[in-house]
Amino acid sequence: MKFLVTNTSINKKTFSKLPFELNNTLIGDYNIIIEKGLDLIETDSHCSITDGYLRDLSSVSQDPTSHTIQAVEQIVAEWPVSENITGSFSTTIIDKISLEITLCNDLIGVYPLYYLIRDKDVFVSNSLILMAIISQCDFDEVGIAQRCIGPEYFNMGSRTILKDCKRLLPGEYLKIDLLGNIIQTKYDNSLYQNISSSQQNHDLHKDYWEGFKQEVEYCLIGRSEVNIALSGGLDSRLLLGAVSNNKNIVCLTYGEKENYETKIASRLAKLKEAKFKSFSQSNLYFPPLEILKKYVLKTEAVNVCSWLEILENINLKERNPILLGDMTEAISARNIKKFSTRNFRQDNFIKYYLLEKDYQFEKSDALKFKEWKKAKLHNYDRWYIEERVSKLNLRFNSAQLIAGLHSDLEGIFLRIESHHLPFTELYDELFSWYTHSRIPMSKQILICNSDFHSYCPPMSNLIIRNTSNIHPNLRLGNRFLNKLFKIGELNKLNKIPTSQAPFIPQNFLDIIKFPIWGFRSKIDHFLIKRLIKHKDPSKRYRLFKSINWVLIYQNPDMEKNLKKYFEKNHLGEGYFNYLLNRAIQRKNLDQWPFANTELINGASLNMEIDLIKSFQQDK
Numbered sequence: 001m002k003f004l005v006t007n008t009s010i011n012k013k014t015f016s017k018l019p020f021e022l023n024n025t026l027i028g029d030y031n032i033i034i035e036k037g038l039d040l041i042e043t044d045s046h047c048s049i050t051d052g053y054l055r056d057l058s059s060v061s062q063d064p065t066s067h068t069i070q071a072v073e074q075i076v077a078e079w080p081v082s083e084n085i086t087g088s089f090s091t092t093i094i095d096k097i098s099l100e101i102t103l104c105n106d107l108i109g110v111y112p113l114y115y116l117i118r119d120k121d122v123f124v125s126n127s128l129i130l131m132a133i134i135s136q137c138d139f140d141e142v143g144i145a146q147r148c149i150g151p152e153y154f155n156m157g158s159r160t161i162l163k164d165c166k167r168l169l170p171g172e173y174l175k176i177d178l179l180g181n182i183i184q185t186k187y188d189n190s191l192y193q194n195i196s197s198s199q200q201n202h203d204l205h206k207d208y209w210e211g212f213k214q215e216v217e218y219c220l221i222g223r224s225e226v227n228i229a230l231s232g233g234l235d236s237r238l239l240l241g242a243v244s245n246n247k248n249i250v251c252l253t254y255g256e257k258e259n260y261e262t263k264i265a266s267r268l269a270k271l272k273e274a275k276f277k278s279f280s281q282s283n284l285y286f287p288p289l290e291i292l293k294k295y296v297l298k299t300e301a302v303n304v305c306s307w308l309e310i311l312e313n314i315n316l317k318e319r320n321p322i323l324l325g326d327m328t329e330a331i332s333a334r335n336i337k338k339f340s341t342r343n344f345r346q347d348n349f350i351k352y353y354l355l356e357k358d359y360q361f362e363k364s365d366a367l368k369f370k371e372w373k374k375a376k377l378h379n380y381d382r383w384y385i386e387e388r389v390s391k392l393n394l395r396f397n398s399a400q401l402i403a404g405l406h407s408d409l410e411g412i413f414l415r416i417e418s419h420h421l422p423f424t425e426l427y428d429e430l431f432s433w434y435t436h437s438r439i440p441m442s443k444q445i446l447i448c449n450s451d452f453h454s455y456c457p458p459m460s461n462l463i464i465r466n467t468s469n470i471h472p473n474l475r476l477g478n479r480f481l482n483k484l485f486k487i488g489e490l491n492k493l494n495k496i497p498t499s500q501a502p503f504i505p506q507n508f509l510d511i512i513k514f515p516i517w518g519f520r521s522k523i524d525h526f527l528i529k530r531l532i533k534h535k536d537p538s539k540r541y542r543l544f545k546s547i548n549w550v551l552i553y554q555n556p557d558m559e560k561n562l563k564k565y566f567e568k569n570h571l572g573e574g575y576f577n578y579l580l581n582r583a584i585q586r587k588n589l590d591q592w593p594f595a596n597t598e599l600i601n602g603a604s605l606n607m608e609i610d611l612i613k614s615f616q617q618d619k
Contacts, residue, residue, distance in 0.1 A: 050089050
């Protein structure tokens with residue numbers, strides 16, 4: 001659902017040619033265009049538009065609009081807001097008297113909010129396509145390069161692919177006057193501010209679970225039906241356990257019915273007495289051009305094509321909520337890299353998993369933070385070699401792109417530094433939340449937002465703050481999750497295995513589960529090596545039936561569709577040939593067929609640029 005606010009005029013001819021079903025309204029000197037289905041909430045003093053959800057935990061109202069109004073009033077009064085205001089959101093607020101615009105988002109910033117100030121013209125939108133069409137702005141080559149080069153193909157910090165158009169940083173609050181002056185900037189730095197003791201003998205999981213259930217309950221206020229994206233993993237089990245039994249629950253997953261993960265998800269839904277639906281359509285991993293174009297235009301978030309299996313095949317009568325699990329991997333501390341590598345877990349299995357020794361953390365200081373920044377910059381710089389840059393149709397060279405990258409990373413570094421983290425190991429975790437979780441992971445939320453009200457309660461202000469305040473010694477190695485799943489509502493879901501350790505109930509001891517996990521992993525590795533050696537796609541791909549990337553790359557339309565994506569190539573012939581060659585190498589099993597996210601990312605970016613250029617010319 002898209003909107004745009006501007007203090008400039010929008011002529012009727014331009015409005016009539018916009019590629020969305022939009023309504024136009026005037027608030028003071030601001031034009032507001034808003035897609036049908038998205039709510040513009042008005043009071044006597046303000047009007048506001050919110051992506052996601054805002055809730056006031058001190059309110060007993062069963063009307064979500066009432067919660068949004070109360071939350072907006074608190075946002076206007078103070079930032080950061082008090083702890084009774086939660087949700088996962090980006091919000092635009094127009095003061096009807098002063099005509100000042102307030103922009104803000106939650107602690108992670110899942111739902112994008114963009115702003116462009118040019119001379120005295122102001123543009124605010126949640127859509128880059130809409131922003132570009134109305135503002136007629138140019139493209140930003142540094143932003144385009146970041147989307148193409150890696151390592152994860154997204155824009156850093158506040159940068160976008162549009163020149164001078166910025167995205168709100170996590171926890172940012174911005175106030176702009178009618179003349180385009182930024183008159184106030186503030187940040188919510190409330191993560192990690194009340195970290196618990198590291199003692200493993202605790203009852204923190206009980207309060208955490210009550211807070212988690214409360215968040216889910218408030219998220220679903222006014223809704224009798226809810227969908228849950230159920231993978232069978234622990235994060236989606238938490239949501240399944242938290243949803244009240246008086247809701248009509250529909251569990252959705254992608255993949256064939258015979259897949260092991262699908263069977264696990266089905267068993268979980270049955271325990272909850274919920275409906276279960278699975279969808280499979282493997283040709284959507286390299287979708288026909290018209291489908292790619294449809295979702296780029298609707299969501300600007302095509303990245304993980306698995307969701308298309310659900311979105312293209314489900315028959316929805318109305319736009320109900322869908323809940324997604326923990327995109328930050330916060331509760332299991334998987335983004336604390338020092339302790340989360342495969343080798344570390346294998347080498348220290350006895351020490352930390354069996355003997356449950358305490359993890360040792362390094363106290364942070366200014367020098368260590370500086371060294372960490374230097375290492376992080378180096379890690380990104382090495383991607384910008386001339387071999388990669390030269391493939392793109394850009395005027396900028398490697399040095400200019402790296403300079404822009406450093407400037408963008410500094411914005412993220414400043415956000416991390418402002419939290420005064422107690423341990424150096426937490427630098428990586430918060431960096432991952434502000435980058436990987438905020439953009440590439442959150443695209444899964446945004447693409448589902450095309451047909452559902454897509455929410456991720458574990459990334460809400462209340463839950464992500466609560467999670468960050470659990471000492472990392474308690475979160476690592478699934479220690480906190482293991483305690484959580486001993487609680488009543490979750491305990492029955494804990495009797496179902498995960499896909500990592502098949503057949504063994506999740507509530508079994510690690511000394512039993514981990515060897516099974518390792519054995520299954522070694523068999524999978526053997527099967528992969530055999531398949532590559534013989535270059536035979538018909539050979540077994542995994543010990544247990546799962547999504548088969550080998551067969552996905554055998555799609556007879558793959559090469560044809562890739563070429564169609566780039567019929568109008570805005571990124572360079574060298575870049576397209578690089579992507580095509582990688583796809584063919586994977587098809588021929590000259591390279592292991594990984595997930596195709598970098599291929600679809602490039603195609604989506606090219607489509608986004610093409611849509612913008614075509615509509616700009618039309619305007």
